Every structure is written in C-alpha cells, then in structure tokens.
Amino acid sequence: MNAQTELLYQRDQFYGRARRSVPAARRFADWSLTYWGLAAWERRGDVSLCVSELATNALVHGAPPGRGFLLRLRYDGRLVRAEVHDSGPGVPRVAEDADEGGRGLLLVAALADEWGVAERRPGKVVWCEWYRSTRSTRSTRDACAAERASAATEGPSAAAGCRTEISGA
Numbered sequence: 001m002n003a004q005t006e007l008l009y010q011r012d013q014f015y016g017r018a019r020r021s022v023p024a025a026r027r028f029a030d031w032s033l034t035y036w037g038l039a040a041w042e043r044r045g046d047v048s049l050c051v052s053e054l055a056t057n058a059l060v061h062g063a064p065p066g067r068g069f070l071l072r073l074r075y076d077g078r079l080v081r082a083e084v085h086d087s088g089p090g091v092p093r094v095a096e097d098a099d100e101g102g103r104g105l106l107l108v109a110a111l112a113d114e115w116g117v118a119e120r121r122p123g124k125v126v127w128c129e130w131y132r133s134t135r136s137t138r139s140t141r142d143a144c145a146a147e148r149a150s151a152a153t154e155g156p157s158a159a160a161g162c163r164t165e166i167s168g169a
Helices: 021-035 046-063 102-111 134-154
Strands: 010-015 067-077 079-086 114-119 126-132
Touching: 010 021, 021 046, 021 067, 046 067, 046 079, 046 102, 046 126, 102 114
Parallel strands: none
Antiparallel strands: 010 067, 067 079, 079 126, 114 126
16 A cells, blocks of 8 residues: 655645745645644744745755755644755855845844754755744744854854754754
C-alpha cells in the first residue's frame, strides 16, 4: 500500500520559478494557519508577509532557471516556522543603507521572533519563527537582541538571525 503520509502540523508545497508563486505561497501559508486553528492569531499577517518576502527572495536570488523552491510550514503548538528551500548559491543578507533594494530581510527581521539561514546541498534554507506566547516572544527577542549586539561588537556572525541551525530537519 502506497499511502501518502503528511504530518498534521507540517505542510510542504513546491513552487516553480514564476511570479504567481509568491501569492500562491502566501495563500498556502494563510490556509495552513487556518487549518491549524490560527485564523484569528494576531501574528497571522506577519507570517503571511514574511512568507511573501522569502518566496520573492527565492525567486529573484535563489532559484536558478528551470528550478523552483519549497515552502515548508510547521506548527508544534508553541511556534510557527516557515522555511524556504532553494538550490541557488549565495547567502542572503540584510541590505545596507546604501543598497537600493533588498529590504525584504529587514522586514523579516522586524516581524519574526527569530530567523536565519542554513546550508543545504545544493543551496540553502532561509527560515523564520514566531512564538505563540507573548512572554516567550519578549524573552526570545531580548535574548536575540543581546546576541546581535554582541556579534556587532565582536564581528559579523556567519548567518543573520538569532539561531542558524535547522531543528528537526
């Protein structure tokens, strides 16, 4: 018997390298949050916007011609995680003041509780997370702010974001 098994709290969707993939990814994120009972969650718009930004980055910078990207969404009752997997080279970075574009990751950094980049062969995974609990969110953001301040004085970190590993992947 060849039954397809999908985790109740994980949703994966592959998208081709096309403009219509960005709104489709956003709709998929909205649908997943609704499915998980998070339709009225106050951070739903943050998740939608960050998925849009990560999908756009994958299309513009990550997915080589003829390839696409994978959007993976997870929810464990404590946090929501969005991952965009692409096969392109390079590591995303937050834009500098002099850059003309590239403000998407600034939005992700501002709206997500944590975000980062992990290596995969080939390519990379750009991820972000949102905690359901306000108390967890505040303490996590405070810890991440302290870590980033420390990295700024001691030199740039290898990846942007508070954590750089992929837990459970």
